[in-house]
Amino acid sequence: MSNHTILTSEEHRELRVSTTREAGAGDAVMSALVVPDEFRRVQNEYPILFRLNLERDRYTALALFGFENGENLFLDGDRWDARYRPLSIDIQPFLIGRPATEGGEAQVHVDLDSPRIATGGEGVRVFDEDGRPTPYLETIAEQLGALDAGWRGSDDFFAALTRYDLIEPLTIDVTLDSGSEHRLAGYHGIDEDRLQALDASELGDLHEAGHLMPIFMALASLSNLAKLIARKNAVVARG
DSSP states (O other): OOOEEEOOTTTOTTOEEOOOOSGGGTTOOSEEEEOGGGHHHHTTTSOEEEEEETTTTEEEEEEEOOSSTTOOTTEETTEEOSSOOOHHHHTTTEEEEOOSSTTOOOEEEEETTSTTBOOTTOSEESBOTTSOBOHHHHHHHHHHHHHHHHHHHHHHHHHHHHHTTOEEEEEEEEEOTTSOEEEEEEEEEEOHHHHHHOOHHHHHHHHHTTOHHHHHHHHHHTTHHHHHHHHHHHHHHHO
């Protein structure tokens, strides 16, 4: 369940947010949405996969954290063991809200039912005693803006991939040291053979539109699958 409302200093002057990374705070997730603008940073840590939403006929990109629902192999006690966390993770429990009137400015909303809402005087303040945004909230606002811009721009990215037939179904079979097997199905990735077959004009079009670098980053990110498997093997070995 969620309880979204517009964030205001009048209503939420005393609001505090837990920044601890742990399963109980909502971090026990197998994957998270990422946008092409952050692929360069994401690919340093996580595999990037695509998934097609059949109802909306729209692709989204995901950073993969584990092989089972609710599994995040980057959680280590109360810390996230990676140099970068996707924007969609870092901004929680906040989100961008759109006003009912078309053309209105985006608003910062907060999910008051999120496990990240702190109680008992713990956590980081969102507003100071005078009702001004704290540095924490200012950072969140910047991240929300970046995520929102990246989300709105991702349609052009996936449209270009579709136009040049660069998306292919991707099934990943994983066999652990213990002998157990996992299959990741229903995902998509970049068709590398088709990418290499593009001519100079087509590559130039992708480069000019700013899509070529995210494409290369998505391809490079798949090398992180071996590291993710190693994390899983370590977890299984510890029992």
